[in-house]
Amino acid sequence: MAAKMEFSLVELEKPAEVNLILGQSHFIKTVEDIHEAMVNSVPEVKFGLAFCESSGPCLVRASGNDEELVELAQRNALALAAGHAFIVLVREAYPINVLSAIKRVPEVCTIFCATANNVQVVVAETEQGRGILGVIDGARSAGVETPEDVEERKGFLRKIGYKL
Numbered sequence: 001m002a003a004k005m006e007f008s009l010v011e012l013e014k015p016a017e018v019n020l021i022l023g024q025s026h027f028i029k030t031v032e033d034i035h036e037a038m039v040n041s042v043p044e045v046k047f048g049l050a051f052c053e054s055s056g057p058c059l060v061r062a063s064g065n066d067e068e069l070v071e072l073a074q075r076n077a078l079a080l081a082a083g084h085a086f087i088v089l090v091r092e093a094y095p096i097n098v099l100s101a102i103k104r105v106p107e108v109c110t111i112f113c114a115t116a117n118n119v120q121v122v123v124a125e126t127e128q129g130r131g132i133l134g135v136i137d138g139a140r141s142a143g144v145e146t147p148e149d150v151e152e153r154k155g156f157l158r159k160i161g162y163k164l
Contacts, residue, residue: 003126003127004126004127005124005125005126006124006125007122007123007124007125007133008122008123008125009120009121009122009123009136010079010080010120010121010123011118011119011120011121012076012079012080012087012118012119012120012121013072013075013076013079014072014076014089016116017091017116018069018089018090018091018116019089019090019091019093019094019095019114019115019116020087020088020089020090020113020114020115020116020119021087021088021090021095021098021099021102021111021113021114022085022086022087022111022112022113022114022119022121022132022135023085023086023088023102023108023109023110023111023112024083024084024085024086024108024109024110024112024132025051025084025086025105025107025108025109026084026107026109027107028051028053028061029107030051030061030084030086030105030107030108031049031050031051031061031062031063031086032063033105033106033107034049034051034063034086034088034102034105034108035049035063035064037098037101037102037104037105038088038090038098038101038102039065040101041093041097041098041100041101042092042093042097042098044092044093045065045090045091045092045093045097045098046065046066046069046090046091046092046093047064047065047066047069047088047089047090047091047093048062048063048064048066048067048068048069048070048071048072048073048074048088048089049062049063049064049070049073049086049087049088049089050062050070050073050074050076050077050078050086050087051077051084051085051086052077052080052081052082052083052084052085052086053084054083054084054129060074060077060078062074062077064089066091069089069090069091072089073087073088073089076089080121080123080130080132081130082121082123082129082130082131082132083129083130083131084109085132088102095114095115096114096162099111099114112132112134112135113135113137115137115138117137117138117139118138119135119136119137119138120135120136121134121135121136122134122135122136
C-alpha cells in the first residue's frame with residue numbers, strides 16, 4: 001500500500017512590529033524552558049509562545065507574559081498543527097536577543113526562522129500527522145547591494161545600537 005502525502009502553505013499571522021521565532025523541539029517541557037530562556041535573556045521582553053504536542057492528547061501548549069501574543073501564538077500553532085513545532089512571538093526585543101538562549105534549551109532541535117517578515121510555512125501531511133518542510137521568510141531578493149546600500153546598512157546598525 002502506497003503512503004500518501006499532501007502539501008500546504010500555512011501563513012503565520014502577526015502584527016508588523018512583532019518578530020517571530022519558529023522551531024522544532026521534542027518534549028512537553030519545551031514551553032516552560034523556552035519561557036525561562038526568554039525572561040532570563042531580556043527581563044522586560046513581551047512574548048507569547050505555543051508548542052504543538054505530538055503525542056498523548058496532542059494539545060497546543062502555551063505560555064508567555066503578553067496575553068495578546070499568547071493567544072496569537074496559540075492560533076498560529078493550531079493552524080500549523082505540525083509535530084513538535086513551536087512558535088515564539090516577540091515584542092520589545094529582537095530574536096537576536098534571545099536566540100542563543102533558545103538554542104541552548106536542551107530539547108530544541110532546530111530553528112526554522114527568526115524574523116519580522118511575513119512567513120509562510122511549507123507543511124507536509126500524511127496519515128501519521130504533519131511536519132514542517134521549510135519556510136518562506138519575506139520577499140525574493142531584488143539585486144545586489146550598491147556602495148550606497150552598504151553605507152545605509154552600516155548606518156542603520158549603528159542607529160539602532162548594534163554596532164559602534
